[in-house]
Amino acid sequence: MFRKKKIIEMRTVLFVDDDEAILHSLERGLLDEPYNRLFTESCQEALEILKREEVHVIVTDMRMPEMSGLEFIKIVKKEYPHIIRMVLSGYGEEAALQNAVEQGEIFKLIPKPWKLEGNFEKLIRQAVEHYNLQNERETVRQKN
Numbered sequence: 705m706f707r708k709k710k711i712i713e714m715r716t717v718l719f720v721d722d723d724e725a726i727l728h729s730l731e732r733g734l735l736d737e738p739y740n741r742l743f744t745e746s747c748q749e750a751l752e753i754l755k756r757e758e759v760h761v762i763v764t765d766m767r768m769p770e771m772s773g774l775e776f777i778k779i780v781k782k783e784y785p786h787i788i789r790m791v792l793s794g795y796g797e798e799a800a801l802q803n804a805v806e807q808g809e810i811f812k813l814i815p816k817p818w819k820l821e822g823n824f825e826k827l828i829r830q831a832v833e834h835y836n837l838q839n840e841r842e843t844v845r846q847k848n
Contacts, residue, residue: 720764766793
């Protein structure tokens with residue numbers, strides 16, 4: 705268990721949402737989580753962060769002003785395919801979003817409104833664990 709917690713502590717999750725109040729809520733609510741947390745209000749800034757920081761999981765809002773969360777996710781998948789991608793959305797009925805989930809562009813869709821305690825925290829930890837499993841598989845593949 706110690707090793708698993710240590711690995712989670714070394715991971716970084718990037719939260720992208722144009723609503724500053726949501727980012728502040730996430731920042732406060734996730735203080736006790738064992739992974740590193742980064743926050744930004746723009747997809748463009750998120751892309752800049754990805755150039756300088758090692759990010760393992762991204763959680764982005766779907767509806768943003770300069771670029772949709774789905775457009776952002778597609779760029780991330782192409783340029784950083786190892787990053788686990790998640791979307792926060794109150795618009796789960798959109799065909800493009802459902803299609804992206806089905807095609808594996810999005811690991812999880814988190815419907816709004818969400819509760820920080822419990823399910824949301826659990827989903828983020830699942831994404832980190834998924835990254836860890838994916839990383840272990842790749843390491844074994846490279847050794848063989």
